[in-house]
Amino acid sequence: MTVKILLLVVFFATMVAVGIVSRSRARSVSDFVLGGRTVGPWLTAFAYGTSYFSAVVFVGYAGQFGWKYGLASTWIGIGNAVIGSLLAWVVLGRRTRVMTHHLGASTMPEFFGRRYDSRALKIVSSAIIFLFLVPYTASIYNGLSRLFEMAFHIPYAVCVLAMAVLTGVYVILGGYMATAINDFIQGIIMLGGIVAVVAAVLSGQGGFLAAVGKLAEFPSDAAPTLGQPGAFASFFGPDPLNLLGVVILTSLGTWGLPQMVHKFYAIKNEKAIKTGTVVSTLFAVVISGGCYFLGGFGRLFDGPELYAPNGAIVYDSIIPTMLSRLPDVLIGIVIMLVLSASMSTLSSLVLTSSSTLTLDFLKGNFIKKMSEKTQLILMRVLIVFFIAVSVVLALDPPTFIAQLMGISWGALAGSFLAPFLYGLYGRWVTRASVWASFAVGVGITVSNLFFKFIASPINAGAIAMAAGLVVVPVVSLFTPKLKADHVEASFACYDEPVTVEMRQYLVEETEK
Numbered sequence: 001m002t003v004k005i006l007l008l009v010v011f012f013a014t015m016v017a018v019g020i021v022s023r024s025r026a027r028s029v030s031d032f033v034l035g036g037r038t039v040g041p042w043l044t045a046f047a048y049g050t051s052y053f054s055a056v057v058f059v060g061y062a063g064q065f066g067w068k069y070g071l072a073s074t075w076i077g078i079g080n081a082v083i084g085s086l087l088a089w090v091v092l093g094r095r096t097r098v099m100t101h102h103l104g105a106s107t108m109p110e111f112f113g114r115r116y117d118s119r120a121l122k123i124v125s126s127a128i129i130f131l132f133l134v135p136y137t138a139s140i141y142n143g144l145s146r147l148f149e150m151a152f153h154i155p156y157a158v159c160v161l162a163m164a165v166l167t168g169v170y171v172i173l174g175g176y177m178a179t180a181i182n183d184f185i186q187g188i189i190m191l192g193g194i195v196a197v198v199a200a201v202l203s204g205q206g207g208f209l210a211a212v213g214k215l216a217e218f219p220s221d222a223a224p225t226l227g228q229p230g231a232f233a234s235f236f237g238p239d240p241l242n243l244l245g246v247v248i249l250t251s252l253g254t255w256g257l258p259q260m261v262h263k264f265y266a267i268k269n270e271k272a273i274k275t276g277t278v279v280s281t282l283f284a285v286v287i288s289g290g291c292y293f294l295g296g297f298g299r300l301f302d303g304p305e306l307y308a309p310n311g312a313i314v315y316d317s318i319i320p321t322m323l324s325r326l327p328d329v330l331i332g333i334v335i336m337l338v339l340s341a342s343m344s345t346l347s348s349l350v351l352t353s354s355s356t357l358t359l360d361f362l363k364g365n366f367i368k369k370m371s372e373k374t375q376l377i378l379m380r381v382l383i384v385f386f387i388a389v390s391v392v393l394a395l396d397p398p399t400f401i402a403q404l405m406g407i408s409w410g411a412l413a414g415s416f417l418a419p420f421l422y423g424l425y426g427r428w429v430t431r432a433s434v435w436a437s438f439a440v441g442v443g444i445t446v447s448n449l450f451f452k453f454i455a456s457p458i459n460a461g462a463i464a465m466a467a468g469l470v471v472v473p474v475v476s477l478f479t480p481k482l483k484a485d486h487v488e489a490s491f492a493c494y495d496e497p498v499t500v501e502m503r504q505y506l507v508e509e510t511e512k
Contacts, residue, residue: 007332011189011339015170018181022174029375032175033106033355034266041268041275043180046187048263048276049283050344052084052254053190054140058291058338061250063318066295069243070215070232073296076247077289083251085284089264089277092255095424095494096264097273102493106265107352108258108416109360115423116431117486119364121438126360128415128442129258130386133353136408137390140342140349160394163343164387171347172380176266179347186340187283193337194290200330201294201322211297218299232299245459252465253409256417259345259352287341295319354382407445410461414441418468427487429472432479437468 026032039047065073105111109129113122141160170178205211212233220231220238231238254260267273298318306317323334358379363370370378419434444464447453454460481487 003329003332007336008339011336012166014185015166015182015343016173018185019170019173019178022170022178022181025177026173026175026376029359029372029379030106031177032376032379033351033359035176035180038268039177039180039266039272041272042279043184044263044267044272045276045279045283047180047183047344047348048089048260048280049085049287050183050187050190050341051259051263051348052080052284052345053287053291054341054345056136056139056345057250057288058341059319060139060316061246062291062295063298064295064315065243065246066292066298067313067315067318069237069239069296070218070234070299071212071293071296072232072234072237072240072243073292074289075236075243075292076250077285077287077292079247079251080288081281081284083247084254086277086281088255088260089273089280092261092421092424093264093267093273093277094270096261097267098493099424099490100265103490107356107360108261108420109356111423112419112434113360115490116419116429116434117482118431118434121431121434122360123365124438125416126356128438129356129412130353130361132408132411133259133349134386134390134393134408137346137349137386138394139408140346141391141394157395160391163339163346164391167343167346167350168383168387171351172383176351179344179351180266182347183344186344189336189340190287191283193333193340194287194294196330197323197326197334197337198290198294200326201297204325205297205300211300214300215297232296242456242459245456245462248462248465249409249413249458252417253413253461256413256415256420256465256468257409258356258412258416259348261420262348262352294322298322350383350386353386354379357382357386407449407457407461410457410464411442411445414445414461414464414468416441417465418472421469422472427491428476428481430476430479430481433472433475436471436475440464440467440471 025035061076062073065076099115100106100111103111103114105114107126109122109126112125113119141163170182174181202208202211205214216230216233218232219229237243267276295318301318301322303321305321306313308314323331326334358375362378363375367374415438418437419429422429423434441464444454444460444467445457448457448460454463
């Protein structure tokens with residue numbers, strides 16, 4: 001217990017110290033929200049990766065989908081690395097940085113407002129972000145607190161409050177720069193921790209081959225491989241179709257999440273894009289691949305502690321049960337790992353939500369004139385408000401962590417992915433098609449909560465994203481186009497001459 005507490009004290013002290021040191025670099029709105037667009041390649045890459053993976057992945061998703069799909073759940077990690085990281089950087093990275101800087105957009109709603117010349121789109125998208133980031137934040141508290149209960153026997157409510165306060169402190173003090181620096185430190189902890197944990201768990205089962213052999217003995221409990229032994233150790237698992245839905249939501253979904261895309265806004269130069277692409281992809285391979293690979297062995301730890309009184313499996317208990325048998329030092333490392341993953345994601349969420357609500361919803365609409373100092377104060381106040389609301393929800397959450405994340409990702413990515421992606425590349429996208437995408441993303445996700453026409457909220461989110469990608473080009477065919485001069489002005493940034501066209505190379509402002 002002494003080792004665990006000592007590790008936590010050092011960890012928390014470091015996070016707060018970074019916030020204090022970074023305070024001097026958060027004096028303007030651009031500094032607070034984007035780090036002045038001067039964040040280097042390694043910080044950007046780690047900020048992207050650590051915002052991607054949290055306790056939702058390590059505790060919720062790894063446990064639930066490892067149990068359902070066995071070793072095939074590792075495909076989710078591979079999808080996260082290839083689609084959610086590599087392709088996201090290649091397809092979105094440079095174009096996002098160039099166009100958002102050209103349009104003067106610091107947030108995703110501000111991008112929609114200026115790219116599609118619509119103040120209403122800006123306001124509505126900011127409201128969607130604020131409403132649907134709350135359940136995602138609550139899911140992060142939930143997953144982390146279960147591990148704290150296992151390791152320290154601390155009540156769930158105390159864990160939630162402690163994490164909320166500590167994250168709020170360094171984000172309020174240092175803004176984006178404090179978040180980026182802490183993300184880098186937390187990312188290093190995550191990399192070392194996941195390797196140590198996977199090795200220890202497999203060693204406890206007699207090694208990799210022995211563990212796979214034991215897993216192959218379990219009969220499948222899902223169609224179409226019902227009752228078939230070996231399915232959980234097979235290449236595609238017992239239910240490949242539903243597995244594909246999880247891969248789509250957790251991988252392609254990042255392309256439409258404001259807290260993820262926001263990292264591209266702050267890119268410093270071309271080197272940051274190239275380095276960030278490689279580093280964030282490798283980070284995802286190790287972290288996400290390692291988490292789902294570990295979760296794939298969950299059935300080897302089957303026992304009464306995994307079940308509720310009504311006999312239903314409690315997926316969120318699977319990973320904590322696997323880890324509870326590790327030595328105290330390794331449990332301390334696990335706590336640091338998941339704490340790092342969770343606090344990095346939480347800080348990104350609260351910063352995104354507070355800046356969006358301030359700059360896109362309140363400024364110019366409810367508060368006509370707002371000085372830079374007032375904006376900074378209001379963002380810090382809203383960080384506290386956002387954390388408080390998410391804590392209230394986290395104290396009485398739905399049954400499974402994955403449901404919370406599925407609702408949030410489905411609504412946000414379903415609404416924003418298509419108009420953001422197409423908006424960076426296509427001059428033909430119409431304002432009406434963006435409204436249609438918002439309606440489809442929120443409509444499918446919310447209606448499914450009440451009518452359950454899609455059994456899994458994960459699949460509902462994946463369907464919402466796919467629907468948006470179809471709806472935007474179809475609606476754009478039959479609705480009025482934006483003014484030609486506005487569209488040309490928006491896309492002029494890509495043709496600005498540097499050493500080559502901007503779509504191929506990104507330079508710092510001082511080089512031009």
